[in-house]
Amino acid sequence: MGITLYHFPPSAPSRCALLVCKALGLDVDVQIVDLFAKEQLKPDFVQINPQHCVPTLTDGDCTIWESRAIASYLVNVYGKDDSLYPKDPKQRAIVDQRLHFDCGTLYPRIRAICFPVLFLGEVEIDEDKKASLEEAIGFLDIFLEGNNFMAGTNLTIADISIAASLSSIIAVGWDISAYSNVAAWFAKCSLEIPGYVEANQTGADQFGKAVKSKLAPGQI
Amino acid sequence: MTIDFYYIPGSAPCRAVMLTAIALGVELNYKLTDVMEGKQFEPEFLKINPQHTIPTINDNGFSLWESRAIMGYLVNKYGKDDSLYPKDPVKRAVVDQRMFFDLGTLYQRLADYYYPVYFAGAAFDPEKKTKIMDALQFLDTFLSKSTYAAGEQLTIADLTLVATVTTLEVVDFDLSSFKNIIRWLDVVKKNAPGYEEANGKNVLAFKALVDNLMKGR
Numbered sequence A: 001m002g003i004t005l006y007h008f009p010p011s012a013p014s015r016c017a018l019l020v021c022k023a024l025g026l027d028v029d030v031q032i033v034d035l036f037a038k039e040q041l042k043p044d045f046v047q048i049n050p051q052h053c054v055p056t057l058t059d060g061d062c063t064i065w066e067s068r069a070i071a072s073y074l075v076n077v078y079g080k081d082d083s084l085y086p087k088d089p090k091q092r093a094i095v096d097q098r099l100h101f102d103c104g105t106l107y108p109r110i111r112a113i114c115f116p117v118l119f120l121g122e123v124e125i126d127e128d129k130k131a132s133l134e135e136a137i138g139f140l141d142i143f144l145e146g147n148n149f150m151a152g153t154n155l156t157i158a159d160i161s162i163a164a165s166l167s168s169i170i171a172v173g174w175d176i177s178a179y180s181n182v183a184a185w186f187a188k189c190s191l192e193i194p195g196y197v198e199a200n201q202t203g204a205d206q207f208g209k210a211v212k213s214k215l216a217p218g219q220i
Numbered sequence B: 001m002t003i004d005f006y007y008i009p010g011s012a013p014c015r016a017v018m019l020t021a022i023a024l025g026v027e028l029n030y031k032l033t034d035v036m037e038g039k040q041f042e043p044e045f046l047k048i049n050p051q052h053t054i055p056t057i058n059d060n061g062f063s064l065w066e067s068r069a070i071m072g073y074l075v076n077k078y079g080k081d082d083s084l085y086p087k088d089p090v091k092r093a094v095v096d097q098r099m100f101f102d103l104g105t106l107y108q109r110l111a112d113y114y115y116p117v118y119f120a121g122a123a124f125d126p127e128k129k130t131k132i133m134d135a136l137q138f139l140d141t142f143l144s145k146s147t148y149a150a151g152e153q154l155t156i157a158d159l160t161l162v163a164t165v166t167t168l169e170v171v172d173f174d175l176s177s178f179k180n181i182i183r184w185l186d187v188v189k190k191n192a193p194g195y196e197e198a199n200g201k202n203v204l205a206f207k208a209l210v211d212n213l214m215k216g217r
Helices: A012-023 A043-048 A067-078 A089-119 A127-143 A157-172 A180-192 A196-212 B012-024 B043-048 B067-078 B089-120 B126-143 B156-170 B179-191 B195-200 B202-213
Strands: A003-007 A028-032 A056-059 A062-065 B003-007 B028-032 B056-059 B062-065
Touching (some): A003 A012, A012 A028, A012 A157, A043 A056, A062 B089, A067 A157, A089 A196, A089 B062, A089 B067, A127 A180, A157 A196, B012 B067, B012 B089, B012 B195, B012 B202, B067 B089, B126 B179, B156 B179, B156 B195, B179 B195, B195 B202
Antiparallel strands (some): A003 A056, A056 A062, B003 B056
């Protein structure tokens, strides 16, 4: 039966799941679910995932959603070693804290800027929302102080998740150059994360184009 | 050997960590960190957590924040068994999905709706209330399939979700249309170890805080 990933390339969390599949060398059947066309609300998909969100992954009999739960699951099951998601409780906890920061702070602040533009007809970005995102990127810069990667010396799913999120807002035109640790780390990720161009950059560019096309000039 | 725990009693994420520690028999060294008074910005605390949030733990030199990362860490490190956070990858993935649902959807929407009103003087936005209803509907659906949030055993998914849902309960959010949530609340309140001490009485501190903030508004 194999692994199926229900995926929407412009979606950062969805790209995170796909990138983890690539990093583990997994053969995955990718099924596109177009969120712009509300395909996630089709009955067949709601049957698979009652929360009707992407990414969703099926692996044999089991169905998993939430990108970061998918990422952890894939490494737990298919990782040849635990480098992408260490088993040691302290190392794992740091990866988890970064993943939760992405899910609960960074990505919501990116979404707060982009969702109203994409779906609610807004053409301007509130200064408060801009400041909020800058604060989150500032925290990333602190997390990276003295570290090669987000959670320490090695690439982990924390890097993949956060790189996918950040690539979306960078594709819209956000400037991260003031954050020297983040800028260096992001450049490194785009070279070192397996399959980055086709599994992440292409989709991020689609996202960026969609948001920019609806924004008034000079907003970012 | 206790673990330093920086918290305030009313905070849902803090209560979720307290529920986990009690269930594991892990002793916490409680350090009240009044975020309403800006204590999280004091230099000593910033050294431990540069993101200056609560809950934060310091386990004998190892500092960690994000409630659900703390909860997972406590079970992974101190659990006598894995019942609260199963090691089996499929079971763990379900717990993880429920935890991320709480973090990124349910608790997120509670905060989006209530916190600008309580803490920043804004007016209630009815659209944000609808988003909470939608999230509760999802939770109700998850709970239609099992006794607990992630299966037939109590896990940290239940502990984080009960902290969130009781926060809604205590500010009189109407949960009555969500039959599975009502059933589950009762089961968790009866079966989560130390429920009354960790959450039952501390969620009232949240109510007291918001009642005070909303006085005369």
